[in-house]
Amino acid sequence: MPGRHFLQIPGPTNVPDRIxxxxxxxxxxxxxxxxxxxxxxxxxxLRHVFQTSSPVVVYPSSGTGAWEASLVNTLSPGDAxxxxxxxxxxxLWRDMAVRLGLTxxxxxxxWRHGVDPDDVESRLVADRDRTxxxxxxxxxxxxxxxxxRIAEVRAAIDRAKHPALLLVDTISSLASIDYxxxxxxVDVTICGSQKGLMLPPGLGFNALSDKALAxxxxxxxxxxYWEWQAMLADNRNGFFPYTxxxxxxxxxxxxxxxxxxxxxxxxxxxxxxxxxxTRRAVRAWGLEIVCANPAExxxxxxxxxxxxxxxxxxxxxxxxxxxxxxxxxxLGKLKGRAFRIxxxxxxxxxxxxxxxxxxxxxxxxxxxxxxxxxxxxALELLSAR
Ligand SMILES: Cc1ncc(COP(=O)(O)O)c(C=O)c1O
Numbered sequence: 001m002p003g004r005h006f007l008q009i010p011g012p013t014n015v016p017d018r019i020x021x022x023x024x025x026x027x028x029x030x031x032x033x034x035x036x037x038x039x040x041x042x043x044x045x046l047r048h049v050f051q052t053s054s055p056v057v058v059y060p061s062s063g064t065g066a067w068e069a070s071l072v073n074t075l076s077p078g079d080a081x082x083x084x085x086x087x088x089x090x091x092l093w094r095d096m097a098v099r100l101g102l103t104x105x106x107x108x109x110x111w112r113h114g115v116d117p118d119d120v121e122s123r124l125v126a127d128r129d130r131t132x133x134x135x136x137x138x139x140x141x142x143x144x145x146x147x148x149r150i151a152e153v154r155a156a157i158d159r160a161k162h163p164a165l166l167l168v169d170t171i172s173s174l175a176s177i178d179y180x181x182x183x184x185x186v187d188v189t190i191c192g193s194q195k196g197l198m199l200p201p202g203l204g205f206n207a208l209s210d211k212a213l214a215x216x217x218x219x220x221x222x223x224x225y226w227e228w229q230a231m232l233a234d235n236r237n238g239f240f241p242y243t244x245x246x247x248x249x250x251x252x253x254x255x256x257x258x259x260x261x262x263x264x265x266x267x268x269x270x271x272x273x274x275x276x277x278t279r280r281a282v283r284a285w286g287l288e289i290v291c292a293n294p295a296e297x298x299x300x301x302x303x304x305x306x307x308x309x310x311x312x313x314x315x316x317x318x319x320x321x322x323x324x325x326x327x328x329x330x331l332g333k334l335k336g337r338a339f340r341i342x343x344x345x346x347x348x349x350x351x352x353x354x355x356x357x358x359x360x361x362x363x364x365x366x367x368x369x370x371x372x373x374x375x376x377x378a379l380e381l382l383s384a385r
Pocket of ligand 1: 011062063064065089138140141142143169170171172192201
């Protein structure tokens with residue numbers, strides 16, 4: 001089809017031309033001085049995005065690898081972990097923890113709400129013997145468009161005076177939704193390259209805390225590739241213990257420059273505004289937003305329920321065939337029942353207008369009952385100063 005494909009899934013996101021050009025540079029010697037300078041620059045620059053003064057570890061991996069790294073570096077076989085069923089990704093992380101031999105207390109959820117900080121507090125207070133070693137939370141559930149309130153979860157852990165580590169998955173929130181590793185007392189923040197960081201998939205991140213590093217000294221889960229200590233030792237000189245993803249790191253340097261130029265507060269405000277415009281469109285169409293609590297609306301994606309008897313994947317197919325736009329499929333128990341609009345990363349008002357235009361035309365073309373006027377409702381907000 002002529003024109004650009006609209007990639008409006010909630011990650012991987014559109015890679016800006018600046019980053020594509022940076023990645024296109026020739027590969028360099030990963031043991032030479034030019035690489036050391038690149039390594040130091042990106043490792044240092046990443047701290048700004050995670051809002052931390054602690055080290056950030058970078059793996060040539062997807063986000064799933066970074067999940068695994070956070071668990072195997074801090075925990076021992078049989079350790080108890082408190083996790084919450086916020087959606088599909090929380091379920092996958094739980095499954096991984098179980099496979100690794102951890103004992104998971106998985107708090108059931110309805111996939112429409114985030115983690116309840118009061119529930120965190122009461123469960124930790126009830127854990128009198130302090131057997132829970134970690135609380136693991138998905139900040140932004142990419143399957144549902146629900147953002148858990150990490151600062152409040154931290155406050156709940158503190159109120160309970162519980163020593164558990166706090167592990168947070170920010171794969172679809174970092175560099176899109178305000179997130180503060182140090183201020184919120186997070187011990188390991190997990191991320192991937194392919195969403196707010198605007199890079200192709202292929203890099204995984206762990207931001208650490210002193211407490212997490214101390215835990216890693218006695219953690220006994222088997223690990224080799226994911227070992228933080230070996231990574232940190234080589235990172236001190238800008239190098240990696242194995243062949244790094246050189247070209248991804250060129251891209252990362254460019255992404256960090258772009259985020260610094262725009263400024264994190266403006267990046268977060270842009271995502272907030274585009275998310276609100278999207279929700280106005282959805283409401284005007286008479287469709288239901290999956291997230292049930294407005295205090296937990298995601299700024300990086302909106303998941304939309306289909307009217308009964310209508311298949312979300314049939315709608316997505318129509319939109320792809322007619323308008324060359326990809327929307328996110330419903331995941332897990334939302335398969336066929338919901339679709340997801342990604343509004344994160346390298347994204348602006350006209351791209352959102354095009355995206356919502358594609359959805360509105362697609363709803364009509366697929367015979368889904370809806371009220372016209374969603375695009376108009378969004379444009380009203382976007383055109384207000
Ligand atoms: C919140 C969240 N956690 C974990 C993952 C898994 O990451 P990956 O697919 O890069 O392994 C994803 C992927 O979309 C995600 O959105």
